[in-house]
Amino acid sequence: MDSFELNKIAGAVLGALLLAMGTGFLAELIYKPKPAGDRGYPLPAAQETAGGAPAEAQKEEPLPVRLASADATKGQSAAKKCAACHSFDKGGPNKVGPNLYEVVGRAKGGHEGFNYSAALKAKGGEWTYDDLDHFIRAPKGYISGTIMAFAGVSSGAERADILAYLKTLSDKPVEFPKP
Numbered sequence: 001m002d003s004f005e006l007n008k009i010a011g012a013v014l015g016a017l018l019l020a021m022g023t024g025f026l027a028e029l030i031y032k033p034k035p036a037g038d039r040g041y042p043l044p045a046a047q048e049t050a051g052g053a054p055a056e057a058q059k060e061e062p063l064p065v066r067l068a069s070a071d072a073t074k075g076q077s078a079a080k081k082c083a084a085c086h087s088f089d090k091g092g093p094n095k096v097g098p099n100l101y102e103v104v105g106r107a108k109g110g111h112e113g114f115n116y117s118a119a120l121k122a123k124g125g126e127w128t129y130d131d132l133d134h135f136i137r138a139p140k141g142y143i144s145g146t147i148m149a150f151a152g153v154s155s156g157a158e159r160a161d162i163l164a165y166l167k168t169l170s171d172k173p174v175e176f177p178k179p
């Protein structure tokens with residue numbers, strides 16, 4: 001009986017040891033390949049950075065962060081490039097493009113008396129800051145088929161400034177999304 005009890009204890013100790021060793025072995029199996037995998041990454045990444053564009057895309061802050069430091073006065077002067085086609089004042093006329101007073105929160109293609117493209121009207125929904133950011137960055141990229149003949153503003157900071165300016169063009173400004 002006694003030796004049987006001892007055997008049970010010895011078995012338990014041995015089992016625990018085996019478990020510990022097995023766990024260690026498993027842990028090694030799981031964690032060992034990682035550094036080797038990491039080692040494979042830097043080269044292609046470095047080559048991509050040399051290309052320029054992907055690195056720039058990575059550098060752009062998310063919109064709420066850009067808006068938090070946006071400057072409406074700078075945006076107003078940046079928006080001069082829009083003024084050839086758009087008026088910004090309340091009750092202003094539609095020109096080549098629709099009047100942009102209170103455009104934030106307005107239905108897409110929703111300004112009275114402007115003959116929008118079918119593509120813009122089909123987009124649907126209201127102009128959020130996020131949508132405007134995408135549209136101003138690359139109008140045809142956001143709405144293929146839009147008749148807004150404008151290449152877009154590539155600088156994320158400048159687009160945020162323009163959005164900050166558009167925010168001021170309202171009797172009830174729409175709040176920026178929170179970062």
Ligand code: HEC
Pocket residue numbers: 079081082083084085086096097098100103106107108109110111115116117118119120127132135136145146147148149150153162
């Ligand atoms: C060459 C003329 C031109 C320039 C420059 C231009 N736009 Fe436009 N914009 C248009 C036209 C035309 C439309 C109507 C597009 C459609 O119906 O597809 C439009 C539509 C828009 C709309 C959609 C409005 C709505 O009521 O749905 C916004 C927002 C807008 N433009 C913002 C801008 C901003 C901001 C700039 C400057 C960064 C700018 N545009 C520069 C011609 C222009």
